[in-house]
Amino acid sequence: MSQNTFKKKIKQGSTPGGKKKTLFTLIEEKLNVTGLLGEGIPVKFGPPFFFAAFLAMIYIWSNHRADNMIRKIEKMQQEVEDLRADVTTLEAEYMLSSKQSEVAKKIQPLGIYEIDEPPIKIKYKK
Secondary structure, three states: OOOOOOOOOOOOOOOHHHOOOOHHHHHHHHHOHHHHHOOOOOHHHHHHHHHHHHHHHHHHHHHHHHHHHHHHHHHHHHHHHHHHHHHHHHHHHHHHHOOHHHHHHHHHHHOOOOOOOOOOOOOOOO
16 A cells, blocks of 8 residues: 655746646736735635625616616607607697698599688478
8 A cells, every 4th residue: 555645845936847837826926926815815815704705796787777777758848859859740640731722732633622701501490
């Protein structure tokens, strides 16, 4: 049987297997994270950090939703303005076409003419 042995330590400054440095190793070297935090982040800072991150996410989501709602409202207001203008135009055309002179012009090709004299009143005597 084989025995348990310790792994050989990698020399500092060299990368394992001759691979290139990753983005995270470069960031760690440039920011000197171990100098600021020691060997790691204390566990007691976890819950307040996650709570603050959760509140930030809610704030971002709320702003995003409000912006979308404002865009929708502005789009609907523009659509209402366009429809209002269309209705006004249609009403004006309808009022013009329902005038007596316009109706007479439209029915003239059918052979129906407007009466020029007033109607006669018929009186019935008992």
